[in-house]
Amino acid sequence: MLRRYVAKRLLVAIPSLLIASMIVFTLPRLIPGDVVQLMLEEKAYAKDIEELRAKLGLNRPIYVQYFEWLGHVTTGNLGESLWTRRPVLEELGRRLPVTLTLGVCAIAFAILIAVPVGVISAARQDTLKDYTARSAAVLGLSVPGFWLATLVIVLPAIWWGWRPATGFTEFSQSPLYYLTQFLLPGVILGVASSAAIMRLTRGMLLEVLRQDYVRTAWAKGLAERVIVLKHSLKNAVIPVVTVLGIQIAQIIGGTVIIEQIFGFPGMGRFLFDAIVQRDYPVIQGVNLIVVSVIVIVNLTVDALYATLDPRIRL
Amino acid sequence: MAVSRPSAAAPQLPGVVVGSPVRAERSRWTNAVILVGRFMRQKPLGAIGGVIVVSMLLMAVFAERIAPYGYDETIRGARMKPPGPVHWLGTDNLSRDLWSRVVYGARISISVGFLTIAVGTCLATLIGVSSGYFGGVYDIAVQRVVDAWMSFPFFVIALSVMAVLGPGLLNVVLSLAVVITATSSRVIRGSTISVAQLTYVEAARAMGAGHPRIILRYVIPNVMATIIILATIGLGGVILAESALSFLGFGVPPPYPSWGAMLSGSGRTYMYRAPWMAIWPGVAISLAVFGFNMLGDALRDVLDPRLRGSHRAGRGG
Numbered sequence A: 001m002l003r004r005y006v007a008k009r010l011l012v013a014i015p016s017l018l019i020a021s022m023i024v025f026t027l028p029r030l031i032p033g034d035v036v037q038l039m040l041e042e043k044a045y046a047k048d049i050e051e052l053r054a055k056l057g058l059n060r061p062i063y064v065q066y067f068e069w070l071g072h073v074t075t076g077n078l079g080e081s082l083w084t085r086r087p088v089l090e091e092l093g094r095r096l097p098v099t100l101t102l103g104v105c106a107i108a109f110a111i112l113i114a115v116p117v118g119v120i121s122a123a124r125q126d127t128l129k130d131y132t133a134r135s136a137a138v139l140g141l142s143v144p145g146f147w148l149a150t151l152v153i154v155l156p157a158i159w160w161g162w163r164p165a166t167g168f169t170e171f172s173q174s175p176l177y178y179l180t181q182f183l184l185p186g187v188i189l190g191v192a193s194s195a196a197i198m199r200l201t202r203g204m205l206l207e208v209l210r211q212d213y214v215r216t217a218w219a220k221g222l223a224e225r226v227i228v229l230k231h232s233l234k235n236a237v238i239p240v241v242t243v244l245g246i247q248i249a250q251i252i253g254g255t256v257i258i259e260q261i262f263g264f265p266g267m268g269r270f271l272f273d274a275i276v277q278r279d280y281p282v283i284q285g286v287n288l289i290v291v292s293v294i295v296i297v298n299l300t301v302d303a304l305y306a307t308l309d310p311r312i313r314l
Numbered sequence B: 001m002a003v004s005r006p007s008a009a010a011p012q013l014p015g016v017v018v019g020s021p022v023r024a025e026r027s028r029w030t031n032a033v034i035l036v037g038r039f040m041r042q043k044p045l046g047a048i049g050g051v052i053v054v055s056m057l058l059m060a061v062f063a064e065r066i067a068p069y070g071y072d073e074t075i076r077g078a079r080m081k082p083p084g085p086v087h088w089l090g091t092d093n094l095s096r097d098l099w100s101r102v103v104y105g106a107r108i109s110i111s112v113g114f115l116t117i118a119v120g121t122c123l124a125t126l127i128g129v130s131s132g133y134f135g136g137v138y139d140i141a142v143q144r145v146v147d148a149w150m151s152f153p154f155f156v157i158a159l160s161v162m163a164v165l166g167p168g169l170l171n172v173v174l175s176l177a178v179v180i181t182a183t184s185s186r187v188i189r190g191s192t193i194s195v196a197q198l199t200y201v202e203a204a205r206a207m208g209a210g211h212p213r214i215i216l217r218y219v220i221p222n223v224m225a226t227i228i229i230l231a232t233i234g235l236g237g238v239i240l241a242e243s244a245l246s247f248l249g250f251g252v253p254p255p256y257p258s259w260g261a262m263l264s265g266s267g268r269t270y271m272y273r274a275p276w277m278a279i280w281p282g283v284a285i286s287l288a289v290f291g292f293n294m295l296g297d298a299l300r301d302v303l304d305p306r307l308r309g310s311h312r313a314g315r316g317g
Helices: A002-029 A035-043 A049-056 A062-074 A087-125 A128-142 A143-161 A175-181 A181-210 A211-219 A223-260 A268-276 A280-308 B021-042 B042-061 B098-134 B136-150 B156-166 B171-195 B201-206 B211-247 B266-268 B276-303
Strands: none
Touching: A002 A062, A002 A280, A002 B156, A062 B171, A087 A128, A087 A181, A087 A268, A087 A280, A128 A143, A128 A181, A128 B042, A128 B211, A128 B276, A143 A181, A143 A223, A143 B211, A143 B276, A181 A223, A211 A223, A223 A268, A223 A280, A223 B156, A268 A280, A268 B156, A280 B156, B021 B042, B021 B276, B042 B098, B042 B276, B098 B136, B098 B171, B098 B211, B098 B276, B136 B171, B156 B171, B156 B211, B171 B211, B201 B211, B211 B276
């Protein structure tokens, strides 16, 4: 049953991924201003514009370019950067771990804060604790990450003369520092997700706490801690799993700015630089990887949800 | 006169006297005040949000009267002055009054917010209602495109579309509208499917009503609550996304002040000496988004609690 459900979801995901690949391919080509002209002026790669176009394969019809690109993608070739001439996949391989570590830090922080606060907020509904937590959550959704990052960089420098490092230390240079440098940006990136997950945890837990079996548990004289944490939370967090896909997508979007501010050589910064330079293969490659990651995460979340709650498969 | 007199069987709104237009008008106002009063009592956080939203709207509309200086006016001898009685929020590295710039900045955020929501919601309604109502192959095809569109992170797609369109207020609106259309259309489609199956739609069809009439007269009015809620909830996210785009230099070009752009650019290097330059634009963004989120949440709870937990418009940064 589960296998059939996953197969069905996979079948739906394939056409979506294909359409996404078309969007990924077409969008950067709509960017105004000719990258070839820009390259010729700045780097003089060829004698004239037509020669450079032919060299880059940009002189053929767009659908021919698309199918050729798709064919290459299936063999793991995402093309090479128009500017650096380095393979996109190789560059992504170097940058993906940076963004993944940042994303994992953000989502871990989000869950670690959100679930306990959500539980306390629901268990103490309409008390001062609940109001404080809810207001803090809405505030968390309202504060822009780039502002938080700016404050974290500027204010401690003024007050204590301390400035968080905005460069990047490679793992090979100092493994411990490599990991600790992700903490601050990770926390900033996770604030909004934390707020969203907290609100959902609270809402779901409140619904479960009103159910008959919970009333029975109270009638049996069980302790509040057992009722909330053992009997209710398990059922309440099932829907929370589903928003993880959405949150991961948002975190990936957020890395574009956070990596820019903290100077991390991740995928987000790679994409931003590529957009500024109109580097088609890089924009396509990064977007395709991002979309694929999100589709896979959503499929995993769906499968996980179906495993945790068998009613979904019906 | 018998027509205007209330009949015993006719339902009558409390406080409304039929046949007396002046009193009926007054009663309508009284009713509105009572409704607002009840909303404020039941949803105090929503009421706070409402006050913030109204303040922001006033700032945006009456910016010329509220701001003591022009948004690009250089004040001689006032370079990087700290907040004080003359310059409430201080001045920036180009000797411009920050309070005036924040006030004018509200105009950008509010305009982008409302325009984006208007365009995005109209598109989402068109796509969602048609997809949910007609169903079949059309629905499957449209939903696969929506799926693909929704697979992109909100901010990545907004940034990519902005790169295509170039900076500018209208382009920000279009890029963000394109993004919110997909998510909103999915929710509207869901509501349309449930409304389209109801008996009164079937009855209208049996009476020979055509598709346009059924959609306009019966379906859209009944999914309107969902549309209004989605629009209100989405405003905060759109304002946040606009500020993030402006921060990266893809928003409204200078010298017009956008809150996000005020936190970036050349001003960043001066923030260590004038921290107020880093603080106030961010406070303005957070306060505006906080207000819209609080009001949106409260309105959703009042209008349709079933939508609680539905997907909020994404955010950047």
